[in-house]
Amino acid sequence: MKVIVDQVKCVGGGQCVIAAEEVFEQRDEDGIVVLLDPTPPPELHDAVREAVMLCPAAAIWVEDRA
Template identity: 55%
Template structure:
C-alpha cells in the first residue's frame, strides 16, 4: 500500500489521526496532515482505509499492492 495526500486541500480535521494514529499525525504549526509511513505494514491497512474513508476533505489517496 502506498499513501499520497493532497496537501492543498487538507483542512486538519484530524480524523486520520483518530483512525490510524500510527500512520498519520498533525503538524504542530498548522494542524495539517503528516504521513508517518507512506508504505504502512499490512496490520495497518484496514485503519488506513478507514482514515481515507473518514477524511472529510477527501485528501488521502491509496494505491493498493496486489496483496
C-alpha cells in the first residue's frame, strides 16, 4: 500500500490522525495533514483505509500494490 495526501485539499479535520495516528499527523500552525509513513505495514492498512473514508476533503487516497 502506498498512501498519498494532497495538502492543498486538506481542511485540517483531523479524522485521519484519529483513525491512524501512526501514519498521519497534523501541522501545529494550521492543522494540515502530514504523512508520517507513505508505505505503512499491513497491520495498519485497515486504519489507513478508514482514514481515507473519513477524510472530509478527500485529500487522502491509497494505491494498493500487488
